[in-house]
Each structure stands twice: as C-alpha cells, then as structure tokens.
Amino acid sequence: MPSPRRVSVDACPGALRLHAAADGPLARVRLPGGRLTGTQVRVLRELADEWGDGHVELTSRGNVQLRALTGVSVDRLAGRLADAGLLPSPTHELVRNIAASPLPGGALDVAPLVGALDRALCADPLLAGLPGRFLFALDSGRGDVAFPADVAAYPLSGAVAILFAGVDAGLRVPAGRVVPALLAAAHAFLSERETQRIQDPSRSHRAPGSGDATVAAGIGGAWRVRELVDGPGRLAARTAAALGVPLAEPVALDQPGIVAPVGLVTQPDGLVSVGAVVPLGRWSAVQMKVLERAAVLVVTPWRGVVVPGLAPEAAPGWQHALAGVGLEAEQGSRWAGVTTCAGLPGCAKSLADVRADATRAVRAAAPGGTGPAAGRACLPVHWVGCARGCGSPAGPHVRVEATGRDYEVRSPAGSGRACGDGVADLVATARRS
Numbered sequence: 001m002p003s004p005r006r007v008s009v010d011a012c013p014g015a016l017r018l019h020a021a022a023d024g025p026l027a028r029v030r031l032p033g034g035r036l037t038g039t040q041v042r043v044l045r046e047l048a049d050e051w052g053d054g055h056v057e058l059t060s061r062g063n064v065q066l067r068a069l070t071g072v073s074v075d076r077l078a079g080r081l082a083d084a085g086l087l088p089s090p091t092h093e094l095v096r097n098i099a100a101s102p103l104p105g106g107a108l109d110v111a112p113l114v115g116a117l118d119r120a121l122c123a124d125p126l127l128a129g130l131p132g133r134f135l136f137a138l139d140s141g142r143g144d145v146a147f148p149a150d151v152a153a154y155p156l157s158g159a160v161a162i163l164f165a166g167v168d169a170g171l172r173v174p175a176g177r178v179v180p181a182l183l184a185a186a187h188a189f190l191s192e193r194e195t196q197r198i199q200d201p202s203r204s205h206r207a208p209g210s211g212d213a214t215v216a217a218g219i220g221g222a223w224r225v226r227e228l229v230d231g232p233g234r235l236a237a238r239t240a241a242a243l244g245v246p247l248a249e250p251v252a253l254d255q256p257g258i259v260a261p262v263g264l265v266t267q268p269d270g271l272v273s274v275g276a277v278v279p280l281g282r283w284s285a286v287q288m289k290v291l292e293r294a295a296v297l298v299v300t301p302w303r304g305v306v307v308p309g310l311a312p313e314a315a316p317g318w319q320h321a322l323a324g325v326g327l328e329a330e331q332g333s334r335w336a337g338v339t340t341c342a343g344l345p346g347c348a349k350s351l352a353d354v355r356a357d358a359t360r361a362v363r364a365a366a367p368g369g370t371g372p373a374a375g376r377a378c379l380p381v382h383w384v385g386c387a388r389g390c391g392s393p394a395g396p397h398v399r400v401e402a403t404g405r406d407y408e409v410r411s412p413a414g415s416g417r418a419c420g421d422g423v424a425d426l427v428a429t430a431r432r433s
C-alpha cells in the first residue's frame with residue numbers, strides 16, 4: 001500500500017490546533033458518534049466559563065467548540081480535555097470524525113460500534129494521515145447519517161453495505177466486520193488519492209464547500225471521496241480486494257427524509273429517549289448544568305441533543321427540565337431546522353450578525369405555526385455571513401446569505417417558490433423589527 005502524503009493545507013481546527021477566530025482562539029473537540037457523558041459536559045462548561053465565552057457550540061458533525069479562549073495555553077487546555085477523556089489520542093484527534101445514528105434501535109446497533117471504530121482508528125498510525133474533513137458514519141438503517149459521509153456502514157438486505165460518498169458500489173460485509181471494513185475503506189481512500197495525485201499532479205480544483213481557492217488535489221490530494229475520479233467504484237474495488245470479498249450488484253439508494261429526534265421517543269428496549277432542539281446550536285451554562293445530570297448524552301448532527309436510555313417514568317421529568325432551560329423538547333419548535341454560521345463578532349469575514357438576525361426571524365414566526373423560518377414547512381434554513389457557507393447542513397436546505405446590505409435567500413432547485421418566499425418574508429420582517 002503506498003504511503004499517503006499528509007495534506008498540508010487542511011487546516012481544520014482541533015483541540016491541539018486552535019483556529020484564530022475574530023473573537024479569539026477556537027478549539028473543536030471531536031465527539032465520535034456525538035456521544036459524551038454528563039461529567040464531560042460539566043468539564044466543557046467549566047472550560048467555557050474559565051477561559052471561553054461561557055457557551056459551548058454544537059457543530060453540524062455532532063462535535064463541540066469552545067470559542068474566544070483567552071488566558072489558557074494549548075497544553076493546559078489539552079490536559080484538562082485529556083483528563084476528562086475528551087482527547088484520547090493527540091496524534092489522531094483531527095481524524096476522529098465519526099457520525100452515528102443518534103437514537104437506539106434500527107437494523108444495525110451502532111452504539112457499540114462507535115467506540116470500537118474510534119479505538120481501532122486511533123490505533124492505526126497511517127490513518128492519522130486522513131484529512132480532517134474525512135467522515136466515517138455508522139448508520140442504524142434510518143439513513144440519517146450515511147449519505148453525507150465519505151465511508152459509511154448502512155444495513156441493507158441482510159448484510160451491511162459500505163457506502164462511499166453516499167453511493168453503493170456493491171461492497172457488503174457481515175455486521176461483525178463493519179469496523180475492519182471501514183478502516184480498509186479509509187486506507188483505500190489514502191491509496192487512491194495518492195495514485196490520482198501522482199497520475200495527474202496538475203489537477204486542481206476548489207475543495208467543495210470550502211470556498212477557498214485551495215488546490216486540494218494538486219498539493220496534497222483529495223480531502224473527500226467525492227473529490228476523487230470515480231471514487232466510489234475505485235474505493236469499493238480496492239476495499240473488496242483488501243477484505244477478500246466479492247462485490248455484489250450495486251443498489252441505487254435515495255436518502256430518506258431526516259427527522260431530527262425531538263420529544264419523547266420510545267426505544268426498542270422499552271426505555272425512552274428525550275430529544276431537544278438546541279436553539280442556534282449553543283449551550284449556555286444554565287443548560288449545561290441540566291445536561292450534566294445525565295449519564296450519557298448524544299449531540300446530533302442537526303445541532304440537537306438526545307438523552308437516551310431513560311426509564312419511562314423519568315422521561316417526562318427530563319423533557320420538562322430541558323424545556324425549562326430553553327432546550328426545545330416538544331415537536332413543532334420554531335427553532336427546529338434553523339442554524340447559522342458564527343457570523344459577527346466571531347468571524348471577521350462576516351457581513352452581518354447572523355445569530356441576532358436569525359433570532360429575530362425565528363421570533364417573528366408565529367408561535368406554534370408552520371412557517372418556513374423554522375424549516376418545518378419546507379427545508380432546514382441556514383444563515384451565513386458570507387459566501388463561504390460554513391456549517392451548512394449536509395442535505396437540501398434554504399440558504400440565507402448576508403450581502404452587506406441585506407440577505408439573499410436561495411432555495412435548492414425543485415423545492416418550490418413558496419419555501420424560499422416564505423423565508424424571505426420572515427427575513428424582511430426580522431429586518432424591520
């Protein structure tokens with residue numbers, strides 16, 4: 001297997017490599033599967049209080065961020081995170097990007113696989129060379145995390161399909177071989193990108209979604225599977241050869257609609273999960289003080305939180321407690337589907353304070369109504385302060401982009417005028433209020 005080159009231009013922030021944001025250094029802490037304990041929430045709250053802006057941000061990959069860090073060295077921060085079990089591998093901290101279906105149940109039990117994949121990934125020195133944007137996914141069969149990922153386990157027809165960039169190219173493994181298959185798929189990616197870089201070193205393009213004029217393929221190779229030529233087909237063939245399995249007939253897959261877990265959800269084992277929307281993906285200290293009472297929590301890729309495994313008699317109390325601190329634990333929240341990038345004052349590139357403007361727009365929506373500002377009647381709505389579009393949801397969504405004077409509302413093709421028009425009306429209302 002060819003030795004992969006490290007991508008020198010990939011600057012994803014981490015816990016050891018802080019991003020110099022306009023409001024101060026920013027640390028991103030990876031949470032494989034979005035999973036963390038109540039004790040870890042307490043540590044994050046204390047760190048945010050001591051050195052940050054007092055809040056913890058949730059990302060579109062189910063990770064968390066501490067902003068505006070002042071008066072703390074990287075070593076001291078890393079020590080506190082490591083003591084809490086939030087930094088198990090300094091060498092692999094940027095590549096522990098594992099999405100997992102947040103709710104228990106489904107055709108594939110992903111909860112035990114998250115830890116197994118994380119440990120195996122961190123034990124593989126070559127995989128420290130993955131780009132920081134490369135995403136693994138463990139999908140229970142709901143189709144809620146597999147499709148945006150670079151390599152994903154997705155139960156299908158009595159086996160587990162390994163998808164590449166959301167595409168089935170015929171690779172099947174039994175459930176007991178999911179972790180080795182995903183690792184082999186990651187090695188296949190590193191080998192294939194090196195092959196394509198050598199074959200065509202002049203090939204260059206913008207990394208999709210980055211907005212940067214970065215020569216991704218020309219300098220260090222692709223960051224994502226979709227940047228490779230015939231990525232799914234070539235990676236499936238390489239991975240099948242490494243595993244010694246034949247390829248099956250591929251199946252055309254459509255991503256099912258995603259329903260973010262909100263409210264009480266009964267699990268297959270009779271226990272109950274409580275899901276809540278976190279308005280604009282920011283936990284306050286008061287909210288964290290409630291969350292840290294939970295044994296285990298799951299941060300979702302939709303900037304929500306799930307408290308799983310509750311006794312049925314305890315679940316309504318949890319729902320009430322979350323709602324009491326502004327976490328929206330009932331269906332029909334105006335905040336559902338509404339997200340923003342950092343915007344002003346956190347990002348110097350921003351043309352607007354998108355959080356404040358999105359907040360005005362949400363509050364302008366009729367309580368209990370079905371207006372599209374909350375993303376319920378049409379699609380998720382993502383507000384951004386510039387064309388770079390950081391933190392955009394993985395699936396179709398309405399984009400509200402600051403232009404300097406106002407906002408431009410862009411709906412994906414085929415979503416219908418009413419969706420974008422409804423959002424535009426609310427944006428205008430918010431600007432007038």
Ligand code: SF4
Pocket residue numbers: 341342343344347348349350351384385386387388389390
């Ligand atoms: S989208 Fe633009 S304004 Fe928003 S965080 Fe990214 S660079 Fe900053």
